[in-house]
Amino acid sequence: MDLSIQDLKAQTNFYNFFSTFFREKPSDEWLKFALELVTSWDETSSPLNQQLLENVQKSGLDNYLNSLTQEYERLFFAPGHVPVNLYESVYCGSGLLMQETTINVRQHYLRAGLVVKSLYSIPDDHVSTELEFMQFLSQRILELVQQDGVEEDIKEIMVWRSEFISEHLQQWIPTLAETMRANSTEPFFLLISIGLESLVEE
Numbered sequence: 001m002d003l004s005i006q007d008l009k010a011q012t013n014f015y016n017f018f019s020t021f022f023r024e025k026p027s028d029e030w031l032k033f034a035l036e037l038v039t040s041w042d043e044t045s046s047p048l049n050q051q052l053l054e055n056v057q058k059s060g061l062d063n064y065l066n067s068l069t070q071e072y073e074r075l076f077f078a079p080g081h082v083p084v085n086l087y088e089s090v091y092c093g094s095g096l097l098m099q100e101t102t103i104n105v106r107q108h109y110l111r112a113g114l115v116v117k118s119l120y121s122i123p124d125d126h127v128s129t130e131l132e133f134m135q136f137l138s139q140r141i142l143e144l145v146q147q148d149g150v151e152e153d154i155k156e157i158m159v160w161r162s163e164f165i166s167e168h169l170q171q172w173i174p175t176l177a178e179t180m181r182a183n184s185t186e187p188f189f190l191l192i193s194i195g196l197e198s199l200v201e202e
Contacts, residue, residue: 005142005145005146008138008141008142008145009142011138012135012138012139012142014195014199015131015132015134015135015138015199016132016135017033017034017037018127018128018131018192018195018196018199019128019129019131019132019135020128021034021128021192022076022086022126022127022128022131023128023132025069025072025073026065026068026069026072028061028062028065031061031064031065031068032061034188035052035053035056038052038188038191038192038195039052039053041191041194041195048187048190048191048194049187049191051187052187052188052191055186055187055188068186068188071184071186071189075180075183075184075189083179083183083184084176084179084180084183085179086126086127086128086176087102087123087125087126087127088101088102088105088125088127088130088168088171088172089101089102089123089125091171091172091175091176092171092172101125102123102124102125104167104168105124105125105130105168106124108133108160108163108164108167108168109124109133111160112133112136112137112157112160114133114136125168127173127176130164130168130169133164134161134164134165134169137157137160137161137164138161140157141154141157141158141161144157165200169200170200170201173196173197173200174197174200174201176193176196177193177194177196177197178193180192180193181193
């Protein structure tokens with residue numbers, strides 16, 4: 001089975017990167033890494049990259065982190081109606097949490113032997129949890145490809161990963177990314193939305 005260890009490592013790291021972003025407010029260390037990463041992305045985003053670097057240089061890293069945190073809270077955690085909702089069921093289901101979409105997501109986790117730590121407190125279809133699940137599957141494949149005689153195990157997990165992408169991530173992540181772009185002019189968040197959408201498409 002021809003699977004690139006380098007590609008699997010990259011996929012695992014990207015899923016971890018985006019999962020962390022949507023799970024917790026940007027920290028100083030994470031922001032430094034994120035700036036290096038997003039400014040290295042494809043040339044089609046170069047005007048945004050340039051604008052991002054100019055914003056950081058004008059304000060300084062600490063001030064930029066503060067403004068970024070404020071925008072992060074406004075987008076994802078504003079009191080009342082948040083501009084950008086982070087739950088799949090809002091985009092694909094009835095608009096209510098803990099409905100059929102959430103249950104279906106949980107079934108994917110259970111099939112892989114996983115139970116969400118925050119079961120019943122944070123719905124399983126939060127974007128960070130779904131991306132963390134993808135990271136888990138990619139990491140598991142990475143571990144297996146370095147062993148002998150486990151081709152069937154690899155194929156099984158690849159099927160799980162493919163099904164989860166097509167049944168869930170591709171059904172709502174593009175809309176989530178569009179919603180981010182519609183609600184923020186900050187180049188950092190625009191780049192995040194572009195990178196997230198590209199990850200799911202691939």
